[in-house]
Amino acid sequence: xxxxxxxxxxxxxxxxxxxxxxxxxxxxxxxxxxxxxxxxxxxxxxxxxxxxxxxxxxxxxxxxxxxxxxxxxxxxxxxxxxxxxxxxxxxxxxxxxxxxxxxxxxxxxxxxxxxxxxxxxxxxxxxxxxxxxxxxxxxxxxxxxxxxxxxxxxxxxxxxxxxxxxxxxxxxxxxxxxxxxxxxxxxxxxxxxxxxxxxxxxxxxxxxxxxxxxxxxxxxxxxxxxxxxxxxxxxxxxxxxxxxxxxxxxxxxxxxxxxxxxxxxxxxxxxxxxxxxxxxxxxxxxxxxxxxxx
Amino acid sequence: xxxxxxxxxxxxxxxxxxxxxxxxxxxxxxxxxxxxxxxxxxxxxxxxxxxxxxxxxxxxxxxxxxxxxxxxxxxxxxxxxxxxxxxxxxxxxxxxxxxxxxxxxxxxxxxxxxxxxxxxxxxxxxxxxxxxxxxxxxxxxxxxxxxxxxxxxxxxxxxxxxxxxxxxxxxxxxxxxxxxx
Numbered sequence: 001x002x003x004x005x006x007x008x009x010x011x012x013x014x015x016x017x018x019x020x021x022x023x024x025x026x027x028x029x030x031x032x033x034x035x036x037x038x039x040x041x042x043x044x045x046x047x048x049x050x051x052x053x054x055x056x057x058x059x060x061x062x063x064x065x066x067x068x069x070x071x072x073x074x075x076x077x078x079x080x081x082x083x084x085x086x087x088x089x090x091x092x093x094x095x096x097x098x099x100x101x102x103x104x105x106x107x108x109x110x111x112x113x114x115x116x117x118x119x120x121x122x123x124x125x126x127x128x129x130x131x132x133x134x135x136x137x138x139x140x141x142x143x144x145x146x147x148x149x150x151x152x153x154x155x156x157x158x159x160x161x162x163x164x165x166x167x168x169x170x171x172x173x174x175x176x177x178x179x180x181x182x183x184x185x186x187x188x189x190x191x192x193x194x195x196x197x198x199x200x201x202x203x204x205x206x207x208x209x210x211x212x213x214x215x216x217x218x219x220x221x222x223x224x225x226x227x228x229x230x231x232x233x234x235x236x237x238x239x240x241x242x243x244x245x246x247x248x249x250x251x252x253x254x255x256x257x258x259x260x261x262x263x264x265x266x267x268x269x270x271x272x273x274x275x276x277x278x279x280x281x282x283x284x285x286x287x288x289x290x291x292x293x294x
Numbered sequence: 295x296x297x298x299x300x301x302x303x304x305x306x307x308x309x310x311x312x313x314x315x316x317x318x319x320x321x322x323x324x325x326x327x328x329x330x331x332x333x334x335x336x337x338x339x340x341x342x343x344x345x346x347x348x349x350x351x352x353x354x355x356x357x358x359x360x361x362x363x364x365x366x367x368x369x370x371x372x373x374x375x376x377x378x379x380x381x382x383x384x385x386x387x388x389x390x391x392x393x394x395x396x397x398x399x400x401x402x403x404x405x406x407x408x409x410x411x412x413x414x415x416x417x418x419x420x421x422x423x424x425x426x427x428x429x430x431x432x433x434x435x436x437x438x439x440x441x442x443x444x445x446x447x448x449x450x451x452x453x454x455x456x457x458x459x460x461x462x463x464x465x466x467x468x469x470x471x472x473x474x475x
Binding site: 104105106107108110112192195196199200206211214216217242269270271272 | 377396400
């Protein structure tokens, strides 16, 4: 009894220490679904917690709910696509931390307007009157960049196509690529990164499609920090991301997991906010948030 | 010097032994007195043959990619190059060609990084005399890098990623100037 009483303060102080570790939430935009986001970013979140001695909580967020939840102060840090970064930057002064590197173009990627080879569509002007499929509306290289490219090429998607569609549910980008491959649509707006990954995985071959036009390359997914987040912590967060190596691991359910591999990233890069200006220009031309005029 | 008959006998025996040794060495050499030169020549010939074979193989493998690249389908060329890089990982030619295509697509920092990887694997690409030389193209990108990446890095001294990009540009500059690995 006496021993237990003697040890009690020690035990309580241990609990206090753990309790003192600050808890912060990182909002991760769902690319496809919550389950995938959780699997992808749990190791990275744990890595950041270990590095920064902060209890980070990984929160998967639906793209369309992101702005509202961020506005309500739910997240200290964000991981979103580059268009959502601009929306949060313009509306709530989100600070740029670092951008994901993945694929041939590093921290940037582009979009392409594709047609199945041999279906008689060989140049961009041939798509007039055809059936087209886009990715989700807030996708920078699956919707915005291609829509902008068409407008700049004198093709109005609202008037010059037979119709256009956006696939439902998750894995929209893959669905649209398959939709073009199997003839459901004549042309599609495909992110280059998805084409690159699907080719690498053997799902498609470069000979399946003809690239009718390609957009400029623009920044990819982006980490940001809320305006109120401690600048010193933001700097440490950035440093931890930039220092991540392919061999870095964390323990998840008793297994060592490679952090970058799980997060589908080759690494992280410190871009400048001005690197996102081409996306701002696209959003203005396409009349999309945060520059939308009604 | 020769004190007695025994000394003279020893001297004669030594001379006989030396002559016999010389005859033996001469008889077992592959081509008599000129044996050293052809051996060296053979090695040079072997190296030259291997090099020519490598150049011919690279041309055969990569000509389809370069044809697509020249047709203007840069992304298509990049996809096919990815395919080749998976079959021949670590091949310098893939990195050099990729650098060229990325440069044409406007991804300068990635293009510089790809050239660096290629040149680290083979200096032929900056050798003026090599049939594989891409020196002019590499020089052009390096000059652009010094100007554009250099000014961005200067304006953002705390940016770690720009510092890495600038380090790559400096590496290309040094190799073009004749510096070693």
